[in-house]
Amino acid sequence: MSEQETLGLAEEFAHYRRTVLDKVEVPGPAAVRRTVRGRNRRRWGATATTALALFGGSAIGYAAMNGPDHQPGPVDPTPSISVSPTPDSSTSPTPGPSVTTGGPTSVVPDGRISRAQLLDASVTLPAWRAGRDCPTSGVRLSGDNVREGVNWLLTLDHGDVDGDGAVETVALVQCVFGTGGSMQVVAFDRDEQGKVVTLGRVVMTTIDKPQWLFALDVVADGTVRVQVGDIAPGGGWSADWSQRQWRSYRWKGDAFAQVSGPTSFGPNPNLADVSVTTGDLVLRTADDGSRTGTATVRIRNRGTGPVARVGVRLAVPETVRADVDGWELCPGAHGDVGTITCSVRQLAAGEEIRLDLDFRVLEGITLSTDKADVEVQPWDGKGDVLPDVKRTDNLVQMKLIYG
Numbered sequence: 001m002s003e004q005e006t007l008g009l010a011e012e013f014a015h016y017r018r019t020v021l022d023k024v025e026v027p028g029p030a031a032v033r034r035t036v037r038g039r040n041r042r043r044w045g046a047t048a049t050t051a052l053a054l055f056g057g058s059a060i061g062y063a064a065m066n067g068p069d070h071q072p073g074p075v076d077p078t079p080s081i082s083v084s085p086t087p088d089s090s091t092s093p094t095p096g097p098s099v100t101t102g103g104p105t106s107v108v109p110d111g112r113i114s115r116a117q118l119l120d121a122s123v124t125l126p127a128w129r130a131g132r133d134c135p136t137s138g139v140r141l142s143g144d145n146v147r148e149g150v151n152w153l154l155t156l157d158h159g160d161v162d163g164d165g166a167v168e169t170v171a172l173v174q175c176v177f178g179t180g181g182s183m184q185v186v187a188f189d190r191d192e193q194g195k196v197v198t199l200g201r202v203v204m205t206t207i208d209k210p211q212w213l214f215a216l217d218v219v220a221d222g223t224v225r226v227q228v229g230d231i232a233p234g235g236g237w238s239a240d241w242s243q244r245q246w247r248s249y250r251w252k253g254d255a256f257a258q259v260s261g262p263t264s265f266g267p268n269p270n271l272a273d274v275s276v277t278t279g280d281l282v283l284r285t286a287d288d289g290s291r292t293g294t295a296t297v298r299i300r301n302r303g304t305g306p307v308a309r310v311g312v313r314l315a316v317p318e319t320v321r322a323d324v325d326g327w328e329l330c331p332g333a334h335g336d337v338g339t340i341t342c343s344v345r346q347l348a349a350g351e352e353i354r355l356d357l358d359f360r361v362l363e364g365i366t367l368s369t370d371k372a373d374v375e376v377q378p379w380d381g382k383g384d385v386l387p388d389v390k391r392t393d394n395l396v397q398m399k400l401i402y403g
Contacts, residue, residue: 159218289363
């Protein structure tokens with residue numbers, strides 16, 4: 001690796017740490033659009049042997065909220081995402097009331113509510129999690145999540161979900177707070193005076209799982225299908241890495257209950273757990289007057305699945321250089337800048353790799369510090385950073401000692 005390439009990569013790493021390490025946030029307005037609609041992902045490098053790990057505290061923060069438990073049911077196959085088109089009030093006027101089979105004078109209010117009509121109505125939402133949350137009474141839904149403390153209408157669909165012979169409206173709503181936001185699917189209807197009323201909540205995100213709702217679809221028999229994800233995008237986590245499931249819900253007279261689809265998630269293969277430990281670097285005087293020493297770095301995969309690559313960062317003083325031996329498993333590390341970065345091979349679940357790395361300090365050089373950070377970061381097979389479930393054991397300090 002040339003000096004110019006090494007300096008460029010070090011600059012990229014420094015920019016990442018300035019913008020990400022100090023403040024890790026879960027998805028906000030822009031992040032939601034980028035992750036869910038654009039599915040952008042952070043790239044670390046072009047190839048595994050030369051890409052440098054962009055380290056930092058990209059631990060995931062999730063702003064999901066508790067929801068009701070549902071009884072398990074048979075599993076449905078997972079189709080592609082299906083979000084119903086949003087009707088517009090100018091093209092989809094509200095039809096006249098439907099008549100039930102209960103008698104000639106029994107009239108069922110029509111609950112087909114367009115997006116514009118729902119945004120214009122004052123509605124009541126099922127409660128969000130207790131604490132700092134969005135309002136639920138007298139709510140005016142927002143067409144955009146431009147500010148916090150609002151309930152954002154993402155999408156909606158229509159169907160006879162309660163079996164009364166008239167159509168109702170089912171909407172996906174997000175509570176926008178800071179850069180987070182819980183989500184819930186809510187069914188709306190109209191009363192006899194034509195006022196928009198809340199039928200009930202279909203499903204919502206929770207602190208555990210699901211932490212994200214991707215899509216909804218009301219089918220012909222009134223079943224509400226919702227695509228749920230185990231982990232919310234944001235904070236370095238791509239929406240592509242969230243496991244998705246379609247779950248189906250039916251109205252049971254006073255509430256919605258899950259009737260089919262999975263009821264739990266298995267282990268997410270994109271979650272990693274790597275750790276690092278290191279010994280002291282003892283520098284002793286060599287025959288040529290320089291000081292040399294060997295530091296042992298151990299990297300372990302504590303997760304349940306393999307990790308394609310592990311990035312290694314050694315923030316030694318720039319006068320401490322990678323020497324001859326021990327760097328075969330950490331290619332691309334030779335350079336004269338202070339931060340030495342490289343990547344090591346795939347680690348199987350439970351596997352540990354030991355690196356005995358030689359360093360050298362030229363004659364007459366005095367070290368500016370007696371400590372050096374050693375940090376690791378898991379990558380996937382494409383070179384993307386994988387969030388680590390336990391960031392506290394990804395960074396240690398190595399002591400620099402004159403022997």
